[in-house]
Amino acid sequence: MKEAREGNQGWFLPYFRQFFWQFAVAALLGTLAVACAGALLYTSGYLISRSALKPENVLMVYVPIVLVRAFGFSKAVIQYLERLVGHDAALRVLSRMRVRLYQAIEPQAQLLRTRFRTGDLLGVLADDIEQLQNVYLRFVLPAVSAVLLYGAGIVALGRMDGMFALLMALYCGFLLFVAPAVVLWSSIAKSRRFKQERQAAYRELTDAVFGMSDWILSGRTQQFLQLFTRRQKSAAQIENSIRRGEWRVQWMSQCAIGGAIVLLVIWAGGLAAANQIPATLIAAIGLVAFPLMDAFARISDAVVRMPEYKESLGRLREIEGGRPASVEAQKEKVADQAGGSLKLDHVHFRYPQASGWSVQDVSFEVAQGGKIALLGRSGAGKSTILNLIRGAIQPEAGQVTVNGQPVQSEEDSACLFSVLNQQPYLFDTTVANNIRLGRPDASDEEVRAVTAQVGLDQLIESLPDGYQTRMQETGLRFSGGERQRIALARILLQNKPIVLLDEPTVGLDPLTERDLMTTIFRVLHEKTLIWVTHHLSGVEQMDEVIFMEQGVISMRGTHEQLYQDNPRYRNLYTLDCPLASVMEI
Numbered sequence: 001m002k003e004a005r006e007g008n009q010g011w012f013l014p015y016f017r018q019f020f021w022q023f024a025v026a027a028l029l030g031t032l033a034v035a036c037a038g039a040l041l042y043t044s045g046y047l048i049s050r051s052a053l054k055p056e057n058v059l060m061v062y063v064p065i066v067l068v069r070a071f072g073f074s075k076a077v078i079q080y081l082e083r084l085v086g087h088d089a090a091l092r093v094l095s096r097m098r099v100r101l102y103q104a105i106e107p108q109a110q111l112l113r114t115r116f117r118t119g120d121l122l123g124v125l126a127d128d129i130e131q132l133q134n135v136y137l138r139f140v141l142p143a144v145s146a147v148l149l150y151g152a153g154i155v156a157l158g159r160m161d162g163m164f165a166l167l168m169a170l171y172c173g174f175l176l177f178v179a180p181a182v183v184l185w186s187s188i189a190k191s192r193r194f195k196q197e198r199q200a201a202y203r204e205l206t207d208a209v210f211g212m213s214d215w216i217l218s219g220r221t222q223q224f225l226q227l228f229t230r231r232q233k234s235a236a237q238i239e240n241s242i243r244r245g246e247w248r249v250q251w252m253s254q255c256a257i258g259g260a261i262v263l264l265v266i267w268a269g270g271l272a273a274a275n276q277i278p279a280t281l282i283a284a285i286g287l288v289a290f291p292l293m294d295a296f297a298r299i300s301d302a303v304v305r306m307p308e309y310k311e312s313l314g315r316l317r318e319i320e321g322g323r324p325a326s327v328e329a330q331k332e333k334v335a336d337q338a339g340g341s342l343k344l345d346h347v348h349f350r351y352p353q354a355s356g357w358s359v360q361d362v363s364f365e366v367a368q369g370g371k372i373a374l375l376g377r378s379g380a381g382k383s384t385i386l387n388l389i390r391g392a393i394q395p396e397a398g399q400v401t402v403n404g405q406p407v408q409s410e411e412d413s414a415c416l417f418s419v420l421n422q423q424p425y426l427f428d429t430t431v432a433n434n435i436r437l438g439r440p441d442a443s444d445e446e447v448r449a450v451t452a453q454v455g456l457d458q459l460i461e462s463l464p465d466g467y468q469t470r471m472q473e474t475g476l477r478f479s480g481g482e483r484q485r486i487a488l489a490r491i492l493l494q495n496k497p498i499v500l501l502d503e504p505t506v507g508l509d510p511l512t513e514r515d516l517m518t519t520i521f522r523v524l525h526e527k528t529l530i531w532v533t534h535h536l537s538g539v540e541q542m543d544e545v546i547f548m549e550q551g552v553i554s555m556r557g558t559h560e561q562l563y564q565d566n567p568r569y570r571n572l573y574t575l576d577c578p579l580a581s582v583m584e585i
């Protein structure tokens with residue numbers, strides 16, 4: 001519940017509320033620390049002026065001496081306490097934010113890879129959360145202290161001289177409110193451009209690292225280096241411009257502080273001339289402005305970073321936006337979708353940069369346990385259909401539904417589909433663990449049972465350590481067919497209602513291919529099957545055979561129908577399976 005509430009209200013307010021009192025104490029301590037610094041300079045100014053008049057006795061300046069010591073000491077202690085309380089609260093917020101970010105990322109790790117490039121994700125993990133703690137420490141706390149000091153200072157001045165208090169209220173108000181707004185406005189555009197350039201550089205670097213050998217082999221290393229250097233230079237120029245802006249702000253703030261001090265000294269001089277205050281207070285009043293004005297000017301410095309904080313917040317919200325509502329909701333969904341009926345209803349899909357449809361007006365329906373073969377030349381749209389079924393891409397028109405529910409994302413469909421593709425990967429761990437990848441909590445008996453089902457039990461038991469043999473120690477490399485059988489055993493452990501077979505027999509000799517397909521059809525006979533293949537051998541076992549051509553269905557029907565009525569199909573089948581066709585005749 002608490003988590004859901006945090007999710008609804010963003011990444012800032014919930015934590016601010018949770019640690020309100022700690023932040024309030026830190027802000028008060030910060031205000032007190034600046035007030036002590038002001039009092040220290042005030043008493044110091046008075047002490048210097050008074051001492052310059054050669055007091056008859058040291059006791060005449062004893063009180064200001066004690067006060068200078070007391071304020072100097074208290075300023076250090078209060079500042080220390082303020083840092084302690086403020087950083088303690090900010091670090092607690094940081095740790096909660098990290099847990100929340102992890103909880104948002106973990107369930108959608110697979111999906112995130114389709115929504116963010118790796119470089120972006122690294123940037124998110126490294127920067128964003130850390131950035132947010134600075135919102136509290138560098139902006140919120142100093143801003144609250146500055147506003148409190150501003151109010152107290154103007155009230156104090158107002159008791160002495162209403163007109164001058166009004167003048168200083170406008171002057172300091174400009175420094176405290178108007179200048180930061182102007183700085184914020186001017187830094188937003190620059191920051192956005194800088195982030196875009198830097199992220200593009202991250203992405204290009206990430207791509208280049210993954211495809212390094214291709215860059216080198218194609219002899220384009222220099223081209224990549226030039227491109228990357230250009231991108232870096234452009235980002236560096238924008239960053240320099242932002243830094244120059246910051247220096248300009250600091251320089252103008254210092255000028256404004258100087259101006260305020262001159263104004264105060266002139267005003268105090270006027271009061272002294274009118275005998276309203278002793279002349280020894282002129283320096284004291286001038287000096288007191290230093291720490292106060294410094295606290296006001298700090299807000300403009302902090303505001304320069306606001307666009308970065310905003311962007312970090314936006315990205316965190318975007319990541320969290322993809323999180324499933326809750327694990328429980330996900331489980332309920334799985335329970336609801338236990339069946340395996342599938343329907344494609346007038347589905348159209350076009351890749352972003354492509355001119356034509358990759359899949360156009362495709363409709364078919366498979367009941368629970370039904371079996372469909374998808375055939376077609378390379379580029380006909382078969383893989384695109386599989387991706388549409390899995391929810392990895394969304395149709396531009398039409399709908400893909402499983403058990404009557406639209407498939408909205410790969411994450412949604414993870415509980416429904418298993419995929420057997422061309423090259424299952426075997427990890428560098430034991431044989432049992434490689435099979436258990438399908439369901440990590442499967443018992444040894446379950447692992448043995450599925451291994452026997454796929455016909456690998458004897459081979460594995462003959463290995464030196466049986467199921468505990470590590471992959472690289474097997475002494476033999478599993479053949480293509482055996483790898484597919486291990487992947488099939490994983491699928492049996494997963495026990496999902498729909499299995500997508502994406503040309504699992506590519507590269508196998510015809511005999512191994514036939515054996516593997518026989519095993520697949522035997523062990524998966526209860527499952528809904530969508531089988532993408534280039535061969536017609538085995539299609540007799542399918543309920544429907546669908547041929548794709550340039551994204552549209554060009555031929556469809558049961559094997560028997562097509563064989564009887566369609567000379568083209570008969571021709572293809574005869575070419576692909578000469579023996580089978582002779583036997584059928």
Ligand SMILES: Nc1ncnc2c1ncn2[C@@H]1O[C@H](COP(=O)(O)OP(=O)(O)OP(=O)(O)O)[C@@H](O)[C@H]1O
Nearest residue numbers: 351353354358376377378379380381382383384385
């Ligand atoms: N990411 C992409 N961007 C643009 N066009 C794409 C993309 N992926 C595929 N296509 C195009 O979509 C069409 C269908 O491709 P698809 O990969 O679905 O074909 P296929 O039948 O699975 O081919 P193969 O048997 O070679 O895997 C092709 O014209 C292909 O060029």
